[in-house]
Amino acid sequence: LSCHTAKTVQKWFDQLKEAPASQVFRIPGVQLHTTGALMGASVEDFNNAKAQLGTLKKDPGNHVKLKIYALFKQATQGPCNTPKPGMLDFVNKAKWDAWKSLESVSQEEARQQYVDLIKSLVSAEGPAVATPPPESAQAFQSLLVTTEDGITTIRFNRPEKKNAITLDMYKELIDALHHAGKDDSVITVMTGSGDFYCSGNDLNNFTGIPQGGIEKMAKDSGELLKHYVKAYIDFPKPLIAVVNGPALGVSVTVLGLFDVVYATESATFHTPFSQLGQSPEGCSSYTFPKIMGNAKASEMLLFNKKVTATEACNLGLVTEVFPDGSFQSEVWTRLKAYAKLPPKSLALSKQLIRSKEKEKLHAVNDAEVERLIERWLSDECMQAIMNFFQAKPKL
Numbered sequence: 001l002s003c004h005t006a007k008t009v010q011k012w013f014d015q016l017k018e019a020p021a022s023q024v025f026r027i028p029g030v031q032l033h034t035t036g037a038l039m040g041a042s043v044e045d046f047n048n049a050k051a052q053l054g055t056l057k058k059d060p061g062n063h064v065k066l067k068i069y070a071l072f073k074q075a076t077q078g079p080c081n082t083p084k085p086g087m088l089d090f091v092n093k094a095k096w097d098a099w100k101s102l103e104s105v106s107q108e109e110a111r112q113q114y115v116d117l118i119k120s121l122v123s124a125e126g127p128a129v130a131t132p133p134p135e136s137a138q139a140f141q142s143l144l145v146t147t148e149d150g151i152t153t154i155r156f157n158r159p160e161k162k163n164a165i166t167l168d169m170y171k172e173l174i175d176a177l178h179h180a181g182k183d184d185s186v187i188t189v190m191t192g193s194g195d196f197y198c199s200g201n202d203l204n205n206f207t208g209i210p211q212g213g214i215e216k217m218a219k220d221s222g223e224l225l226k227h228y229v230k231a232y233i234d235f236p237k238p239l240i241a242v243v244n245g246p247a248l249g250v251s252v253t254v255l256g257l258f259d260v261v262y263a264t265e266s267a268t269f270h271t272p273f274s275q276l277g278q279s280p281e282g283c284s285s286y287t288f289p290k291i292m293g294n295a296k297a298s299e300m301l302l303f304n305k306k307v308t309a310t311e312a313c314n315l316g317l318v319t320e321v322f323p324d325g326s327f328q329s330e331v332w333t334r335l336k337a338y339a340k341l342p343p344k345s346l347a348l349s350k351q352l353i354r355s356k357e358k359e360k361l362h363a364v365n366d367a368e369v370e371r372l373i374e375r376w377l378s379d380e381c382m383q384a385i386m387n388f389f390q391a392k393p394k395l
């Protein structure tokens with residue numbers, strides 16, 4: 001650096017202090033990388049924090065996730081100067097707002113805040129305890145799938161989001177059902193982690209507009225839904241729902257395709273399709289009227305009537321209701337006994353009961369999906385989803 005004036009060198013150092021992580025500086029005769037400690041958190045601390053973020057077991061919630069996102073962008077790219085996303089692009093708009101709000105924070109400071117925030121999240125989770133998964137557990141992001149005592153249990157596992165089903169989760173559920181249909185278990189059980197059975201479709205599935213536009217998004221979602229429902233229609237073994245809490249939307253409609261539905265007393269069943277500008281799926285436009293009659297089905301599917309577990313049992317949608325206090329022990333004792341029955345006999349008997357209807361159910365599934373694709377593109381549906389997110393200042 002000796003061939004440059006002190007003033008010039010000082011200017012380069014000033015630039016360097018403000019530089020994004022890993023930026024390369026070209027100074028005549030020299031090459032400098034901003035990879036070491038400058039002030040506050042070093043790039044190494046920053047990269048370590050980034051890696052630690054991926055190890056968090058608990059979802060920190062949308063508010064914190066937005067903060068993490070914004071700090072990361074500010075630390076690595078500096079102030080936000082990308083165009084503001086459109087009104088309907090809720091997720092990207094929220095991210096943009098969060099990044100923009102850090103305009104006056106320097107990159108160094110953002111890096112330090114990022115490191116501090118991740119540290120606080122990691123320490124809030126307590127010391128890492130290595131708990132090996134049960135031998136028969138399969139690895140999924142949003143499901144817990146285990147096989148024990150002849151029972152494969154598929155558990156919705158996003159309790160912090162009330163087990164709402166993301167696009168990836170639909171794919172995981174399809175995989176898990178295919179696998180359970182072929183494994184050596186006798187029966188398959190679906191249930192939820194936490195206080196909800198499932199809050200239905202994750203409404204964020206419809207908020208980010210992907211490349212290809214919203215028509216493509218609707219078409220792709222339709223294909224995914226069709227395969228999801230097909231996995232239930234074709235499921236070869238006894239399929240039992242253990243409804244441990246409130247159930248909404250698509251988690252309720254597919255119940256008509258289960259063989260047995262056990263519910264805890266405080267569970268509720270709600271299909272708010274009209275409220276969301278949508279229409280029924282999961283073959284419920286056929287199974288619900290068949291199970292409970294047109295009039296009762298219309299109250300649920302047209303007029304959003306939420307029913308209690310006891311009402312759902314009286315309607316024939318639920319097989320039996322158990323007191324909250326003894327639900328788990330009574331149900332699992334019973335299921336373990338069922339799983340000791342001869343597997344082939346069970347599967348063949350199920351086929352006799354269901355096979356006559358399979359073709360009809362596939363046709364219903366196709367028709368429902370076709371109608372839904374139109375609905376998802378309607379103003380009514382977009383407005384309803386917007387209302388849900390606007391009612392809560394969250395993502």
Ligand SMILES: CCCCCC/C=C/C(=O)SCCNC(=O)CCNC(=O)[C@H](O)C(C)(C)COP(=O)(O)OP(=O)(O)OC[C@H]1O[C@@H](n2cnc3c(N)ncnc32)[C@H](O)[C@@H]1OP(=O)(O)O
Nearest residue numbers: 062161162164199200201202203204221224225249250394
């Ligand atoms: C391939 C696509 C196929 C689509 C098939 C068509 C399917 C249709 C349906 O399933 S329609 C039904 C859709 N579900 C809903 O409309 C439910 C919306 N959620 C709610 O009404 C409420 O969140 C609740 C009643 C489920 C729970 O209320 P509450 O106990 O007050 O908890 P919170 O609202 O604070 O929820 C906690 C947390 O979870 C998020 N969340 C809950 N459900 C959903 C959901 N369905 N989609 C997205 N996010 C959901 C909620 O926003 C909170 O998140 P936060 O803590 O703010 O980050």
